[in-house]
Amino acid sequence: MKIIFLSTDMNIVDEWISKLEIDTYISCDDLESLNQTLSPLGSEIIIADYDTMSSEINKLISSSTLQQKLVILEKAPEILTGKMLISRGISAYGNSRMLSNHLKQIISALEEDKIWTYPELTAAIAKRDEESRLSKDAKKLIKKRLSEKELKVIYLVLDGFTNDAIANKLNITNRTVKAHISSIFSKLHVNDRVSLILLLR
Known part of the structure; x- marks a missing residue:
């Protein structure tokens, strides 16, 4: 380019x-x-x-x-x-x-x-406050497309957690977090965290 x-x-x-x-x-x-x-x-x-x-x-x-x-x-x-x-x-x-x-x-x-x-x-x-909670459509979309573990990860991503913080919170490896996030991006057709946040907010 x-x-x-x-x-x-x-x-x-x-x-x-x-x-x-x-x-x-x-x-x-x-x-x-x-x-x-x-x-x-x-x-x-x-x-x-x-x-x-x-x-x-x-x-x-x-x-x-x-x-x-x-x-x-x-x-x-x-x-x-x-x-x-x-x-x-x-x-x-x-x-x-x-x-x-x-x-x-x-x-x-x-x-x-x-x-x-x-x-x-x-x-x-990513930080959520009272006014910017997920809409019904966004909740419906992620519940339909994501696994139970991916749902836990996506809510932490939306709360601004880093991969390391997500790994500590869920007691899983950083590699597993990256795999979940990659799967979430793929299932929701986004390329990065900012695009994910913009999609769901």
Whole structure:
């Protein structure tokens, strides 16, 4: 996939290029140059700097015409901002200064049509409160498609538990938790935790 950087801060763009260890990319510093580089097929990944381009990025999201996968990074990511952006359809959100391996994980996740968020944001999105309990339709769907053990796992996932925490709570191995989660994703036709949460909420 072609990678396009959207930022007016060339230092951060250079840092991303170095961390991703890539030679082929396009760098844009405004929406006009970005629109000129986008293909109608939407086969690019756009990595955008929210610190320098928030107004432009918000316009891009609001237009609802973006076919590309949009990654939004900022120096001080906030859970509230992340929840809003993920709910509006972006593909990934995190710290613009993240480690190289995390930036590469984002690209891998997006190439597999997954959504990527940092663990605290994923847990916050999953956290249930009184207003966001599962709807009757969601409960009916999971009871129909999932086994008894998978139901226990899915409720813990929806409560924001990590794989290790689920393993400890249910007294099973981490490998078994991963197998249950993989089966849940398959049965509910989702690719990742965030998509699962969005489906059921």
